[in-house]
Amino acid sequence: MQRLLPRIITFVCGMFLAIQYFIPHKSSEKVYETSIDWLIIVGVFAIVLGILSLVTVNLEKIRRKSAGYRHAWVLLAGLVFMVVAGIVTGTGQDGLFLRLGYNAILNPITATMFALLAFYIASAAYRAFRARSVLATILLLSAIIVMLGRVPAGEVIPGIPWLTDWLINVPNMAAKRAITIGLGLGGSATALKIVLGIEAPHLR
C-alpha cells in the first residue's frame, strides 16, 4: 500500500492534467489553477525544510571544522541578518537593511559571478575551437564566420553577412529543430513512464 498509493495518486493527477490540457472549460481551468496553488503551498512548506537543511549542513561543517567552514559562518550570519532585517525594518521600500543587503551586497556579488561568464566563454571556446579534427576545423571556421558577421567590421566584407545568416538559419536551425523534436518526444515518454508508474525512482 505504501508504494501503491503514491502510484495511484500520480496516475490520477497525471491523467487529469494531461486531459485538462484539451479542455478549455472554466471548470477545468479552475481545477488546474487550484493544483498550481497547491504546488505553491507545498513549495512554501518545502522552503522551511530547505532552510533547515541549509542550517544543519553548515552547522555540521562548523562543528567538524571541515574545509571552508569559515564560509559557513558567513552564510549563517547572512541568513540571520536578512531575516532580522526583514522582521525589524520591514520588506518594503522602507526596509533599509534589507535593501542594503540586496542592493549593496547580493546584487554586486551575483553580477560579478555573471560577469565571469565572459572569461569562461573565452577559455571554453579556446579548447573547443582547436582544429584537431575535420569536425573541429569546420566548427572553428563556422565560428569565425559567425563572429565576423556579428561585428560591424564583418558587415563590410562581401558575402560574410549572407553566410552568417545562412549558417544560423539553415544548418543551425535544422539541428535545433531536430533536438527540439527529440526533446518533445523524450519528455512525453518520460512523463508517460512516471504517470503509468513504470518509472518511480523514489519508490524503489
Added chain:
Amino acid sequence: MTDRSNFRRQAPVRAVDPPRLFLLFAVHLVLAAVAVSARPASAQGSALVGIPDSSAVEAQNLRAIDTPNDRGESVNLSWEPAAIEAKDPAAVFGYVIERAESTDGPFREVGRVVAGTREFVEADSLRDGVAYFYRVRTERPGGVLSGVAAIAGPVISKGQLFDKRKTVTCIATVLFCLTVVWLIQHARRGKAMYIRPIPGLSAVDEAIGRATEMGRPILFVPGLGGSSDVATLAAFTLLGRVGLKTAEYQSSLIVPCYDPIVMTIAQEIVKSSYLGAGRPEMYRQDDVFFVTQDQFSYTAAVNGIMLRERPATNFYIGKFYAESLVLAETGNLAGSIQIAGTDEITQIPFFVAACDYTLIGEELYASSAYLSQEPPLLGTLKAQDYAKAVTVLVLILGVIAALLHHDWFVKLFLVE
C-alpha cells in the same frame, strides 16, 4: 351687393420677383441649418447633417457568436464597417458596442474600438447560459453616435469541453501513448530491442568507478528546474541509478539543490537507492541539501564545493541556464570527469565545449532505460524512435505537399 370700389382700393397683385424669392429661400435654408446644428447630439439620432442616407454611417451585418474553443463567458462580435469609413476614414472615430438582455434594451456600453476594427471579443462580466443582444453604433468625430442598422442576438455564451484547435495534438498524443503501451507489452514478451550506444550513458558506471578508485566524491547537480520540469524528472531517474551504483561501490555522493521540493524528492530517491543496494547505513541526509534559490549564489556555492571537495565526477543533469558554462568550466579546472544533459538547447553547446560527455536531445530521457535495460523502459525508448521516424516521414510528405501546392495536407497539422 358687392362693393366693387373696395376691390379697386386693394393693392395690385405684383408679379413674382425671382431675386427676392431666391433670397427668401436662402434665408430659410440658413435658418433651418442653424436650427438643426444647434440641436443636441442625442436629439439628432440617425438624421445626420450632410448624410442623406443614415445606413452609410451604420456598421452593417453585425454577427454575434459564442467564442469557440474557450472557457466560456465570452462572445465574438464581427461587423462590416460603415460605408462612410471606406470613403473617408477620418469621418469615423470608432465603434461603440452595446449589450442588452432583450431586444428592447436597455442597452449598455460594453466596449469601444477604434475605426478600422471589425471584431470585438466581449467578456465584460458575461454570464454563461444567458441570452444577450448586441448592437454596434458608429462614433463620429465629436462624439456623434449613429443609429443602429440591426441588433444581433440572441447569443448564449458557454464553455467548451474540447478545444478543437488541439485535435491534431490530441490524436498524436493518443497514438504515441498507444505505441508506448504496445511496445512495452512487446518488450515484456521478451522481444530483443536494439538501442544504439550512447557514450554519455555508457560512461556513467565508469565515472562512478573512477570516483571510487580515487576515493573522491561524486557531485550530482540537478539544475535550476522545479519538480514539475521534465528535465528535472529525467535528473531524478539518473540520480536513482547513480545513487544505486554509489552505494554498491561505497563511494560518496553530494547533491546540492536549488529547489527545496527537488531536495526533498532527491533525498527520498538517494535513500531508496541506498536501501535498494542493501546499504541503508551509508545514506546521510546531509549529502542531499538545499543551497539557495538565487541563480548565481547557487553557482558560487556549487563552484566552491567543486574546488574544496575536488569531486572525481560531476553530473549536470536537469535544467540549466547561464550558469551552465560557469559550472562546467570550474569542474573542468578541478579535473573532474563531467557528464551533462539538459533540455535547454541554448546551453547544450556550452556543455559540449566544457564536458567530457553530453546527452543531447532525447538522450537525456533515455538514461533509465539505457542503464537498466528493463523491458518496459526499453519499450518507451523504442516508441520514441518510432515516433521520430513518423515525424520525419510527415515532414517529408509536408515538404512534397507544399511543393505541389496541396495546402490541405499542411493545414491538417496546423495548431493555432
